Amino acid sequence: MEGRPVAVIECPEEIPCNPCETACPQGAIQIGNPITRRPRLDAARCTGCGLCVAACPGLAIFLVKEEADTAEVTFPYEFLPLPQVGDVVTAVGREGQPLGAARVVAVRQVRTSDGTWLVTLAVPRALSSEVRGMRRL
Amino acid sequence: MRVEEHPILGPLPKTETVWIEVDGKKIPARAGEPIAAALLAAGIRVFRTTHRRGEPRGPFCAVGRCTDCVMTVDGVPNVRTCVTPVREGMKIETQRGLGRWPELK
Amino acid sequence: MAGAEVTEVAVVGGGPAGLSAALAARQAGAKVIVVDENAAPGGQLRKQIHKFFGSKEHHAGRRGFRIAEELVAACREQGVELWTDTLAYGIFDHTLGIVRGGTASTLAARSIVLATGASENALAFPGCTLPGVMGAGAAQTFINLHRVLPGRRALIVGAGNVGLIITYQLLQAGAEVLGVVEAAPRIGGYAVHAAKIRRAGVPIYTRHTVLNAAGHGELEEVTIAALDENGWPIAGSERTFAIDLLCLAVGLTPLTELAWQAGCLFEYCGPLGGHVPLHSEDMETTVPGLFVAGDMAGVEEASTALEEGRLAGLAAAAYAGYRSPNLEEEKAAARERLQALRSGPFGEGRYLAHEEIVRRWLKWRDAR
Numbered sequence: 001m002e003g004r005p006v007a008v009i010e011c012p013e014e015i016p017c018n019p020c021e022t023a024c025p026q027g028a029i030q031i032g033n034p035i036t037r038r039p040r041l042d043a044a045r046c047t048g049c050g051l052c053v054a055a056c057p058g059l060a061i062f063l064v065k066e067e068a069d070t071a072e073v074t075f076p077y078e079f080l081p082l083p084q085v086g087d088v089v090t091a092v093g094r095e096g097q098p099l100g101a102a103r104v105v106a107v108r109q110v111r112t113s114d115g116t117w118l119v120t121l122a123v124p125r126a127l128s129s130e131v132r133g134m135r136r137l
Numbered sequence: 138m139r140v141e142e143h144p145i146l147g148p149l150p151k152t153e154t155v156w157i158e159v160d161g162k163k164i165p166a167r168a169g170e171p172i173a174a175a176l177l178a179a180g181i182r183v184f185r186t187t188h189r190r191g192e193p194r195g196p197f198c199a200v201g202r203c204t205d206c207v208m209t210v211d212g213v214p215n216v217r218t219c220v221t222p223v224r225e226g227m228k229i230e231t232q233r234g235l236g237r238w239p240e241l242k
Numbered sequence: 243m244a245g246a247e248v249t250e251v252a253v254v255g256g257g258p259a260g261l262s263a264a265l266a267a268r269q270a271g272a273k274v275i276v277v278d279e280n281a282a283p284g285g286q287l288r289k290q291i292h293k294f295f296g297s298k299e300h301h302a303g304r305r306g307f308r309i310a311e312e313l314v315a316a317c318r319e320q321g322v323e324l325w326t327d328t329l330a331y332g333i334f335d336h337t338l339g340i341v342r343g344g345t346a347s348t349l350a351a352r353s354i355v356l357a358t359g360a361s362e363n364a365l366a367f368p369g370c371t372l373p374g375v376m377g378a379g380a381a382q383t384f385i386n387l388h389r390v391l392p393g394r395r396a397l398i399v400g401a402g403n404v405g406l407i408i409t410y411q412l413l414q415a416g417a418e419v420l421g422v423v424e425a426a427p428r429i430g431g432y433a434v435h436a437a438k439i440r441r442a443g444v445p446i447y448t449r450h451t452v453l454n455a456a457g458h459g460e461l462e463e464v465t466i467a468a469l470d471e472n473g474w475p476i477a478g479s480e481r482t483f484a485i486d487l488l489c490l491a492v493g494l495t496p497l498t499e500l501a502w503q504a505g506c507l508f509e510y511c512g513p514l515g516g517h518v519p520l521h522s523e524d525m526e527t528t529v530p531g532l533f534v535a536g537d538m539a540g541v542e543e544a545s546t547a548l549e550e551g552r553l554a555g556l557a558a559a560a561y562a563g564y565r566s567p568n569l570e571e572e573k574a575a576a577r578e579r580l581q582a583l584r585s586g587p588f589g590e591g592r593y594l595a596h597e598e599i600v601r602r603w604l605k606w607r608d609a610r
Binding site for chain 3: 011055056058060094096
């Protein structure tokens with residue numbers, strides 16, 4: 001999936017929840033019946049719009065865009081103060097461990113946000129599957 | 138220790154300030170909030186001391202069930218401060234033990 | 243004592259279960275009064291700022307306090323009377339003893355729904371009574387409802403969903419959370435809730451317990467220790483944190499006083515938080531015309547409380563003489579939504595527990 005952002009869903013348990021499926025305008029996320037089934041993503045249909053990222057109550061969906069050497073990772077963010085585009089922040093992994101400095105390339109809200117921001121960091125491609133957040137400012 | 142800004146709830150809504158008196162000291166409170174919230178915001182954490190051992194107690198449940206936060210309010214002991222709203226000029230005292238009711242006339 | 247009041251359906255508790263019951267009963271045509279001891283209706287939904295799980299029908303993806311606002315607005319619009327600052331202290335046949343705005347009176351009804359919720363459990367250890375040790379839900383009430391931080395540096399006990407969610411919300415309110423302590427070998431709550439706080443840098447200490455809390459007059463430090471396979475603290479593993487807030491998220495117990503007083507039959511049910519009143523599929527207790535819903539009928543979640551409330555409200559209205567034209571369809575739909583929330587590895591235990599409670603109720607009915 002080079003060159004465009006695609007959702008990465010990290011939802012490991014069978015919990016009764018399907019807002020990601022409802023939020024996706026492309027029908028790219030499927031849960032079906034029963035709603036405890038884990039979401040399956042049809043990556044070919046994902047446009048990287050981010051509606052599912054903000055809709056997920058578990059904050060378990062990310063967007064990853066990979067280029068030749070670099071990548072962009074988008075994650076939901078619900079803390080203050082908000083980072084600004086151009087800021088250099090500390091990217092963190094799933095355990096909150098620092099993974100180096102990263103530049104903020106986007107901070108936005110979408111229709112499903114209701115307070116949830118989507119923050120995008122530019123990171124080395126090698127870290128695209130490691131970076132999942134940033135240290136709070 | 139007010140939560141002035143909040144990522145989901147937004148800035149602290151403006152409300153009228155009412156003044157209450159705690160052990161003789163005036164502190165500000167937000168109109169309509171429970172006494173316990175005003176006290177915690179002012180950094181007051183000990184609400185009463187126990188009957189036998191004089192041990193300190195503060196809010197535990199904050200929903201009116203546990204009675205750990207009771208104080209003497211306007212002379213009436215055992216008032217649950219977590220569910221009793223502040224009023225202008227309210228006189229609140231740290232309660233010692235079971236508290237004392239005002240003399241009956 | 244002020245004059246006695248009469249209504250068709252009375253609901254005790256204006257949280258998700260009570261408001262949902264009131265709305266359903268009102269929509270069926272009954273005159274409904276909700277009594278709630280708080281200054282505003284909405285119950286614990288008002289402090290829930292996270293987005294709900296479930297499906298669209300369960301308000302999934304919406305934040306709890308917004309669901310509360312909508313429910314209250316719908317109740318008002320439909321003509322449900324909401325009596326706040328009204329404490330129900332007793333139940334005498336079909337009459338509630340109440341104190342409204344400081345004045346004692348009574349409220350008689352053809353049917354009554356008890357939706358009184360649950361209270362947080364405590365945990366005993368040296369220093370557990372120090373000011374600064376409080377229920378996790380209490381801390382949540384202070385930060386989200388009253389906008390006060392009850393402490394700046396916190397430790398949480400219990401890695402169920404409540405402990406994990408409140409950890410996250412304390413961070414959102416600007417507190418520092420040094421860790422979550424869990425005696426079990428595994429995290430009890432959803433992995434996605436745990437992942438949120440881990441990304442935020444909060445460690446989760448499984449197989450650990452609180453040894454003691456200490457401080458001069460108020461909480462200043464807490465010592466935790468690792469547990470061996472028999473649950474005993476391992477010498478040398480102690481670790482002390484300088485904190486001013488210790489939140490206990492160690493479960494809830496149904497608030498059932500009124501149901502006991504009314505003479506309902508009970509059953510002890512661990513997965514539902516303690517003694518719960520036997521009830522039918524329609525949420526009717528063993529006292530005719532007395533219904534239950536929400537956490538007081540077995541501790542679960544706000545989303546299940548909404549559905550149980552709907553069932554109880556429909557049945558209470560029918561008992562009062564207002565049969566909804568689509569009663570059976572509406573009940574079937576609510577049950578289906580409930581079952582969806584009680585499915586999967588996290589919900590199954592609660593599903594089976596509720597089934598058992600209903601089976602016992604049927605047994606009681608058949609023996610009559």
